[in-house]
Amino acid sequence: MSPSDSSAVSHFAVTVDLVVLTVRRHALCALMVRRGEPPFQGRWALPGGFVRADEDLAEAAARELSEKTGISADGPTTSASGKGAHLEQLATYGDPHRDPRMRVVSVANLALAPDLPTPRAGGDVHGARWAPVSELLGKDGGRGTEPSPPPLAFDHAKLLADGVERARSKIEYSSLATAFCPQEFTVGELRRVYEAVWGVVLDPRNFHRKVTGTPGFLLPTGGTTTRQGGRPAQLFRAGGATVLNPPMLRPEV
Amino acid sequence: MSPSDSSAVSHFAVTVDLVVLTVRRHALCALMVRRGEPPFQGRWALPGGFVRADEDLAEAAARELSEKTGISADGPTTSASGKGAHLEQLATYGDPHRDPRMRVVSVANLALAPDLPTPRAGGDVHGARWAPVSELLGKDGGRGTEPSPPPLAFDHAKLLADGVERARSKIEYSSLATAFCPQEFTVGELRRVYEAVWGVVLDPRNFHRKVTGTPGFLLPTGGTTTRQGGRPAQLFRAGGATVLNPPMLRPEV
DNA sequence: AGAATAGTGTCTATGAGACAGTATGAG
């Protein structure tokens, strides 16, 4: 950061791209928009947009999230949690040729949200949907049983894969899995979040003992629900703990 | 990422800043350079520089590291490990007023290196040194026993703090602590790395049992050394494992 | 001999995983 001659400094367009994840119907899904203009016209892409001249990167990400989904951000910047989705910076991508039009540096952000209706499209976007990440990333192990989906625009497959991996590892040692749940939820619903994100099956009894025994993770609200069927389950909301110690263990192999 | 009107797109200067960490004399130290020009003239800052027009962000970081320290990078991009320092992207900082001259977005990178001689200064840099992070960040707990050092330039105190926190957490579940060691090292030397980075004291016997019992972490070279005094210690080099499972546990409280 | 570091063995408390068994609702 030392411009000997600031006239020699190159300038770049800067975008924020969003990896917005949710859990619907037992599957981890990402919000995708269909591009209405070249390049990559008609391809699916991550929502995002240019950072404005007077905007911080976190502000720009929150603005894009709000514009594209209608949900408000509730990341590490804002203090009160409960309403908005979790939003955090993921990584920055700056390959000189990642956008054929010009030099663009993209700051990817990760957003975790509860299940929501399919958001509206608008502007230069000709469609939006929640797509299972297993389809988008071809997670059938290359057996070729599924037809490969058309590739995503730009380097968005990599951004998406990095975001999914971040979410998978972060719910291990933090209470972020609750960001996928509605404000009040049951232990079983939280378990299904872990199962969907990790793609595994967890023992309901051990899971229950573990999460209810971690101080500050879950706060009982006193209410119960039978929306999953079976015996009425206690309702909880997210507690104040952010770091889980000891962590949830992701089963291996 | 959808410019309806690309003439309305703002452009930003983009820099890479480096948090270069090493362990010297039992303390975690960061490479700092003294600024020779305004703004923040005379203040200590992180090494860094502008990204060039045709350069990827990882390339730019590796180039700056090489220019400022003479060491080559050996991050996730290059495959063979052994010679260079570990280099990875940390986070991106884009507050509109973080540089009073112009709008600058900075991609911070984290580099971990073994103990090295104090690097050369050059260009617009009027000095360089390895500074203990406890001094730079005022880690005496606010007791005021140490005089506060002059603040760092720009928002570099935050970048440095974020880099240190990343290093501290990453040696828990990865084999990255070996990046602080010379190519061949003893279990005791590796333990002193953990102690310096975490600021704790570890039981030498449990540590030995733990690291030698983790497959792929350490490869015995067959040699021994007495450079630490006492009984000759086996020499190891870093094994192929990158993820430690189970992780090293950082003592709490 | 004494000091310093390296390395092994052993005990205990904690927690993860497996799984039996009970509780309470819907159809």
Added chain:
DNA sequence: CTCATACTGTCTCATAGACACTATTCT
């Protein structure tokens, strides 16, 4: 009734942490 889910209890195995003890070198 059956079935589905919620929840509690118990057992076993692995491991972290505490710490006694031995090994090998230097001064």
